[in-house]
Amino acid sequence: MTSAQPVAARSEALPDAVTAVRGARWIATAAVAAGVLNYVYALALTRLLDVSAYATFAAGQGLVVCTAAVAVVTVPWMLAQALARARSEAERAEAVRFAVVTGVAGGLVAALVVGTVSAQFAGAATVAAISAATFLIYVTRVSAGWLQGTERLRTLAVVTAAEAVLKLAVGLLFVSVLGLGETGALAAFAVAVVPYFFCRPRHRHGGRGRPWLAAAGNRALWRRAVGVASLQGVVALMAAVDVILVAILPTDRSAAASYQAAVMLGRVPLFLAGAVSIAFLPALSRRRAGTPLAGDALRMYLMVALPMTAVAATTPAALLDVLFPSGYARVSSLLALTAVTGLALGALTLLVTFCQAVNDYACLLPLLTGLLLYVTGLAAGWSADGVFGMAVGGMCGTVTALALFAVRHARRYGFGPLKGLFGVSLLWPPVLVAALALLRPHTVAWLLAAVTVTVLALWWFFGRRSEPTGGGAPEPAASGPAxxxxxxxxxxxxxxxxxxxxxxxxxxxxxxxxxxxxxxxxxxxxxxxxxxxxLADIRAEVDAATGLFRRNLAESTALLRSAGIPTVLIKADLSGDYVYGNFDLVVPTGRWQQAQEALAGWYVHRERYWLERSSKVLLEPATGPSAHLHIAVSWFGVPVVPTDRLFARAVPGDGGNGHGNTGSTDGTDGTDGTGYSSNTGNGHGDGVGWLVPCPADRLRIWLAHALFQNLTLDLSELLALRELLSPPVVAEARREAAREGWSAGGARALATALAAMERLDRGEPVPLPVPLPVATSLRAGAEHSGHLLGAGRVRTAAREASLRVPLVVTKRVRRRVP
Structure with a gap:
């Protein structure tokens, strides 16, 4: 494609490939953090639980992990693929509804199954904990699929890590403080899913007919869900069947616990492969089979999994004796075998992901053949030499299954995905293993070498500036990607x-x-x-979005006007484009519920954010942007600009043909003593159903939005501010901010904006969006809460003071989400 061709046709190329690679790093970071925390949790439980109780916990955890592995891909990956391929809002909404249905139904079935199995080795309370954890994991995976499908991978990474942190904290509390034993340790899995409820998908419940029944009857989504569940069910079974078998088969509890601990350490590559698969799936789902981007995924996996496997396989027995109690003496003889098994399982997971991405569910037959070989190896090994023989048989079975699947994949799609192997030298892994094995008798020297190897591998994966080689276009041209x-x-x-x-x-x-x-x-x-x-297609897309905004704005405000309710439109430039997913309307004090009733026939879904449930509501129509109804210009329930004064100074909107009357700029509020602007007539102007803030209020609202909400100023906001920087408007805004108790914070935010504008004028590099210093937002919060406290608004001041730090931290993380 030459530069003369429309760029819009390839507008997804860059975000597709780069987001996949960078997202893989974020997800892998979360996986590593979660893995470390999970290992800390498991190691702590080896100290807190006796061997028998730990064996029960490990078996229950294996069941949860096994069924969760199906949930983690069946529900979210199906939803992620549907969102990546959706061509309309209706398709996306139906995919979300279908994911909710399958999540609940699948969770109920899985909870029943794991409850039946766990009853063979655990008591009633433990069975209930395992079943509840399984159900909740299924239900909350809808949120994971939403984040994955919309490629909000950094947010998904944060939530994943938060789940591990919560499980560790709650589990240790249940076991060490409350004395709930293995039941409490497993109940922590159910509590740990709470962060996912804060990232639930936003979708429309409306539509013609019965949308939930229509979603449940979508045959294409059912085929995809069944296919994904079948493939990942087999992979999950391969990852957990040995752990479950060793807990059920008649063997020494110490040997069973040693095997389970060795598996825990050896499955690090499997978690890494899952992270890479999650990040790459949306991009791979938009491509044909055999895309070179799959080679990027395979290479990213191998460059970290190979050295980690080498480290695990050569870990000295003396070091393992320090990590594990005396009841786990056989870990050192099993770890090398389980490490190789984990490496092979991770590679197999990636190959299955490549098949899923192109709906190649026919690979189920060779995968089932591999499972049969794996189970045969486990059984033969158990018969020959107990737990050690099981480890040998499992390793041989897994490697054989991987080889068979890889041959089938290469024959069907060629060697495109396997080109990732050529980015990894095939010589250094055996050399690395040999070197670490020679150092194994010398624990300190081995430890230094292992740390060095691990750091170098992680540096390559996370720190090295590398770009994808596979390109990003959904159907790459023969000449190769840009x-x-x-x-x-x-x-x-x-x-x-x-x-x-x-x-x-x-x-x-x-x-x-x-x-x-x-x-x-x-x-x-x-x-x-x-x-x-x-960029003709982009312009058409923006024009369509702007048209929907103006239509929905006109419709909603007309209904409110007919009910006698005036509104002020904030944070919107009616003379330009509007591509945001909702628009903000402030209604007079005491008219909020009445305004919602007036719009009852206009919207199809109503939603409130729990931190702002008493001050803001989102009303979603069938198409186009939603209406945010506010009782005040506030953030997280803390008002910043008084509503009565906002209305008193507001001017009529112009319907999108310019800014219209700019109102007072000389320091007066333009009122006639009645509380509303004297030039607004009935509060709406002539033929326009809304008001807009006066220039000084618009300036303050943009700055307050950056200070109290986003911690950034994007380019559209800088453009809006630039039109408001006349000296009279700035002076009036300063006086009003002082009246409202955040003048110092407003001055700092304005200074940051002005400095950025000067650099932009000179053509100097500026990070976009422009970040506000965290200290500025914290100081503004402290200043404003102090003002509220002085005004006798103790509860509101306490609310702002308690929320400011966690909200700033959360927004600081979300600001980096792609």
């Missing part, structure tokens, strides 16, 4: 075209990078107008 552009060049192109009004010639890759940055800053329409021929 190289990713330099981020700084893309930002400069955007700034030149949108901020400085000087569009310049650019290659496809650079323009794609600028488009990705423009989307994050809500100025893609302005960029499309700067390059009308090459």
């Amino acid at each position: 190289a990713p552009p330099d981020e700084e060049r893309s930002v400069r192109l955007l700034v030149d075209a949108v901020w400085r009004g000087r569009p310049r010639p650019a290659g496809d890759a650079e323009l794609l990078g600028a488009l990705a940055v423009a989307r994050r800053n809500q100025v893609e329409g302005l960029l499309a107008r700067a390059y009308p021929d090459r």
Whole structure:
């Protein structure tokens, strides 16, 4: 594709490939953190529980992990694929509804199955804990699929790590403080899923007919769900059957616990493969079979899994004796075998993911053959030499299953995905194993070498500046993918075209990078107008979104106007584009419930965020952006701009043809003593159903939004601020901010914005969106809560003071989400 062709046709190329690789790093980071915490949890339980209780816990954990492995891919991966391939909002909504149905139904079935199995080795309370944990894991995987399908991989990583932290803390509390034993240790799995409830998907419940029944009857989604469940059910069974068998078969409890502990250490590559698969699945689902991007995934896995396997396989017995109590003496003789098994299982997981991405469910037959070989190896090994023989047989069975599946994959799709092997030298793994094995008798020397090897592998994976080799277009051209552009060049192109009004010639890759940055800053329409021929599709998309916004705004405010309820539209520039998913309307004090009733026939779904349930409601129509109804200009239930004064100073909206009357700019509020602006008539102006804030209020609202909510100012907000920087408006805004108790914070936010604008004017590099210093937001919160306390609003002040730090931390993390 030459630079003369429309870039919009390839607008997903750059985000697709880069998001997959960078997302894999984030998910892998979370997997490593979760793995470390899980290992700490398991190691702590070896000290807190006796051998028999730990064996019961390990068997129950194996059941939960086995069924959760199916849930982790059946529900979220099916949803992620559907979201990645969806061509309309209706398709996305139906996919979400289907995921909810299958999550609940699958959770009930899985809970019944694990309850029946666990009853063979555990008491009633422990069985109940295992069943509850299984059901809740299934239900909450809908949130994981939503984050994965929308490629919010950093948020998914944070939630994954939070789940592990919560499980560790709650489990240790239940066991060590409350004395609940293995039952409490397993009940922690159920409590740990709480973070997923805060990331539940946003979807529309409305539509014609019975949308939930229609979703449940979607045959295409059922075929995909059954296919994913079948494939991942086999993989999960391979990963957990040995742990369950060793707990059921008649053997010494010490030997069984040693085997389970060795499996725990040897399955690190399996968790890593799962992380890479999660990150790459949406991108792979938009491609044909055999895409080279699969080679990137395989190489990322091998570059870390191989050295970790070498380290695990050569761990000195003296070091294991320090880590485990005396009842786990056989861990050292089993760990090398379980480590190789974990490496093979991880590679098999990736190959299965490649098949899932292209709906190749026919690979189930060779996968079942591999499972049969694996179980045969376990049984033969058990008969020959007990637990040690089981470890040998499991390793041989897994490696054989992987070889068979890899041959089938290569014959069907060629060697494209296997090219990832050529990025990994086949010589250094055996050399590394030999070197570590020679150092094994010398524990300190081995430990230093193992730490060095692990750090280097992790540095390559997480720290090395590398880009994907597989490209990103859904159907790569024969000439190969374009190289990713330099981020700084893309930002400069955007700034030149949108901020400085000087569009310049650019290659496809650079323009794609600028488009990705423009989307994050809500100025893609302005960029499309700067390059009308090459971004024609983007311009049409933005025009359509803006049209839906103006339609929904007009419809909702007309209904409110007919009910006698005035509204003020905030954080929207009616003269430009509007691509955001909702718009904000403030209603007068005491009219919030009445406003919702007036819009009862307009929206199809109503939702409230739990931190703002008493001050804001989201009303979603069948199509187009939703309406946010506020009782005040507030964030997280803490009002910043008084509602009565906002209405008193508001001016009529202009319906989208400019800013209209700009209102007072000389320090007066323009009122006639009645409480509303004298030029608003009935509160709506002539023929327009809404008001807009006066310039000084608009300036303060943009700054307050950055200070109290986003901790950033994107390019669209800087453009809006630039139009409001006349000295009279700024002076009036300063006086009002002082009246409201956040003048110092507002001044710092404005200074940050002005400094960024000066750099943009000079064409210097600026991070977009522009981050506000965390200290500025914290100080603004402290200043404002002190003002509220002085005004006698103790509960509101306490609310802001208690929420400010956790909200700033949360927003700081979410600000980096792609």
